[in-house]
Amino acid sequence: DAGVTQSPTHLIKTRGQQVTLRCSPKSGHDTVSWYQQALGQGPQFIFQYYEEEERQRGNFPDRFSGHQFPNYSSELNVNALLLGDSALYLCASSGTGRGTDTQYFGPGTRLTVL
């Protein structure tokens, strides 16, 4: 049973560029959440997707956008990159309904903005 997978593992971009990160959820999961983890900090919630729609959003600017596909996989897009966007981006998947409150995380994508 494959867990949550993310690609790429590492990415280096320059300021002003755009980036797309990808996530495949754990088998049987239909909800995908994205988190940003700055160095030495706890993860911060970006947004959550369910049924191809953004269901919840954290305190992140509109430069951060996402998408969920019919197979439940998801993308995170960041436009106009800033140095402060350098972080580990984590994807987490979960099921739906009561008793499915556990989110399972992927290994993350390390984004460096120069």
Place this chain on the structure above:
Amino acid sequence: GNSVTQMEGPVTLSEEAFLTINCTYTATGYPSLFWYVQYPGEGLQLLLKATKADDKGSNKGFEATYRKETTSFHLEKGSVQVSDSAVYFCALSGEISNFGNEKLTFGTGTRLTIIP
């Protein structure tokens, strides 16, 4: 809004020592509480969880009890090993709805180093 306050690190212990990492929270309603562990260069792994007051989560010798009266979820282990060296995150999610779970709110993490 929801928040989690975690014991400041780093924490350094000798092998076989007793471990406590404190975690308190602020939330409305009845959140679920979690401990996640992050090994160097990796993502987060769920260590244990508790979904209602007085529940005790346990895994790999670690335990934590959901204390609503003190809004705490302290992590404990009776005898730590070198392999327990990692960063530990306390987290909560909002009350479960019929549509699934809410976002996770994390503490800042506690770096634990175990010396042989």
